[in-house]
Amino acid sequence: MAGARHSRCGGNRRLDGLWLGLRPVSRRRHRQALAGQLGRTRIARRARGDGRRSGGRDLCRRAGGSLAGLAVTPDLIAAADRLLRACRQRRVMLATAESCTGGLIAALLTEVAGSSDVVERGFVTYSNAAKTSLLGVPEALLAVHGAVSEPVARAMAEGVLAAAPACGLALAVTGIAGPSGGSAEKPIGLVHGAAARREGGLVLHRRQVFAGDRGAIRRAAALAALELGVEILGHDRSVSNREVQDRS
Structure with missing residues (x-):
């Protein structure tokens, strides 16, 4: 019919009215x-x-009752800040390789504002396969000494420097945070930490056994690694690995 209005809803005026009120x-x-x-x-x-x-x-x-076991405490942030300042003074960038701490060290460093001018990258190498594929830790070394050992900690730190050419400092940590996995030879709380400095080829190692629950052990391991980084940067450039081992 001429002049009739087309109905979208089959002639139902009520539905037509609702249709007209809609907006795309x-x-x-x-x-x-x-x-x-x-x-x-x-x-x-x-x-x-x-x-x-x-x-x-x-x-x-x-896991220890609560994620509060990994709380970021003022002493951890202060240690991270000290290491960042030491790196800036020496114009050194750093990278990390973590096993038992699972990225906690990198998290502490990047918690400090402005850390991007120092922190270049971080590896979480929880498995032996990751230690080998990402850091070049020899399978034979892992088979003979085990993942939680001085040779592996040193190899992890040196592997970081090889994988991160822009970095002059590497931190590495491997240990047993518990609550299972310990033995008489390698008790729960055993942590091997290493710091490698590209300049001079210096590598420092520390073996420590920390007490407490899983969270406490991981925090202590992270703190020790940060302090080891400050320590290695404080050594004279001419100091050799043998001289450092004799002093420690």
Whole structure:
């Protein structure tokens, strides 16, 4: 019929009125709305809780009761800041290789504002395969001495310098943080730390046994590594590895 208005909803005036009140929604706003709805669904599920979630609480208890065991304390930040300042004074960049600390040393260093002018990279080499593939630690060395040993700690530090040509300092840590995995020969809390300086080819090593739970051992290992980095930068350029070993 001439002059008749076309109905979008099959002649239903009420639905036609609703249609006219609609406005197009941008694709971006649609995605935001959908994401918000999904987020609310996840929150509701967490609030209800079920048997599947209890496994996370059990895991947390086995890990030492709480993630608070890895709390960043003022002494750790102060040690990280001291090392960063020492590197800046000597115009040295650094990189890390971590096993038992699982990236804690790198996290502490980058917690300090402005650390990007010093920290170049970090490796978390938790498995023997990672130590070999990323840092070049010989498989034979791991087979003879084990991952938690002085030779492997030294090889990790030297491997960092080989993998990071821009760095003049490398820190490496390998140990047994517990609560399992210890033995009479290698008790829980045993940590081997090494620092390697490109200039002069100097490598320092420290063997220490720390007390406490898993979190305490990891914090102590990270602190010791940061202090070892400051120590190696403080040595005279002409000092040899043998002279340092004789003094320690």
